[in-house]
Amino acid sequence: MDDLAARVAIVTGAAKGIGAASARAMARAGARVAVLDVDGEAGERLAGEIRGEGGQAMAVACDVSDPGSVSAAVASVAQRWGGVDVLHSNAGIQRYGTVVDTDEDTWDRVLGVNLKGAFLMAKAAVPWMVRAGRGSIVITASVQGLLSQPNVVAYAASKGGLIAMARTMALDHAHQNIRVNVVCPGSVDTPMLRWAAGELGDRKRVDDTVSHWGRAHPLGRVARPEEVAEVVVFLASDRASFVTGAVVAVDGGLSAALFDPGAADR
Numbered sequence: 001m002d003d004l005a006a007r008v009a010i011v012t013g014a015a016k017g018i019g020a021a022s023a024r025a026m027a028r029a030g031a032r033v034a035v036l037d038v039d040g041e042a043g044e045r046l047a048g049e050i051r052g053e054g055g056q057a058m059a060v061a062c063d064v065s066d067p068g069s070v071s072a073a074v075a076s077v078a079q080r081w082g083g084v085d086v087l088h089s090n091a092g093i094q095r096y097g098t099v100v101d102t103d104e105d106t107w108d109r110v111l112g113v114n115l116k117g118a119f120l121m122a123k124a125a126v127p128w129m130v131r132a133g134r135g136s137i138v139i140t141a142s143v144q145g146l147l148s149q150p151n152v153v154a155y156a157a158s159k160g161g162l163i164a165m166a167r168t169m170a171l172d173h174a175h176q177n178i179r180v181n182v183v184c185p186g187s188v189d190t191p192m193l194r195w196a197a198g199e200l201g202d203r204k205r206v207d208d209t210v211s212h213w214g215r216a217h218p219l220g221r222v223a224r225p226e227e228v229a230e231v232v233v234f235l236a237s238d239r240a241s242f243v244t245g246a247v248v249a250v251d252g253g254l255s256a257a258l259f260d261p262g263a264a265d266r
């Protein structure tokens, strides 16, 4: 329960979905949690809910793709709570398109939020971890960084980039007692997934599309955000003290299958 006691944790994209589940779980594990999100109002609501449940949380409006916004947000957390011990870099956006129909603005925005955002957050947070003599960074990538599907050229590039970046960060900062790990979720029931189900399927039958996508996973369903958060909290905590540079699939077996004979029956 107190795996993150006395730790200061920053979670990005924390107002909704996987980030919100992570922020709640970190607070329950004893961390003081900074809820960073571009949607400042939703971030304030979540921080208020965490405090209402007895946890410690502050909300900071932050666009992770904006260097000024990131450095101001990290500085405000570190000044209030004396440092930064844990960073869950999770903010991300999804856009669909091939290399031909993805325009440059879309490419720049997706790479800017998903990949540069994690770079900027780490750049601002790592010096505080060095000062503390310890730190743990967890990055939310995706199974789409490992394997692919059609029509996700910018998103897949950003997620593959995160995995490569995390590995080199793990090597660069191991001697400073800073661990860097990646989670690769399959489909997770969040506002992003439901938006995608509306874009790609029948807008009136989002539940059916989500269930259909769930059946593609060997476990036969999509994940709950809390199931990803469990793994994030483990990786963030000292229970994972010898784990760094790892890429952990949280995907109901999706990336295990070359051919899944059970898929037709689900």
Ligand code: NAD
Binding pocket: 012, 013, 014, 015, 016, 017, 018, 019, 036, 037, 038, 039, 062, 063, 064, 065, 090, 091, 092, 093, 094, 113, 140, 141, 142, 143, 184, 185, 186, 187, 188, 189, 190, 191, 192, 193
């Ligand atoms: P979501 O859209 O439900 O929530 C994302 C949160 O990030 C929102 O609160 C949003 O306001 C915030 N955000 C967006 N742009 C931001 C920015 N520039 N700066 C700060 N905050 C920003 O998404 P989710 O499904 O919870 O996804 C979280 C992460 O998990 C993303 O990186 C996503 O790519 C990844 N992921 C999701 C799934 C899935 O099926 N849901 C699967 C694999 C990976």
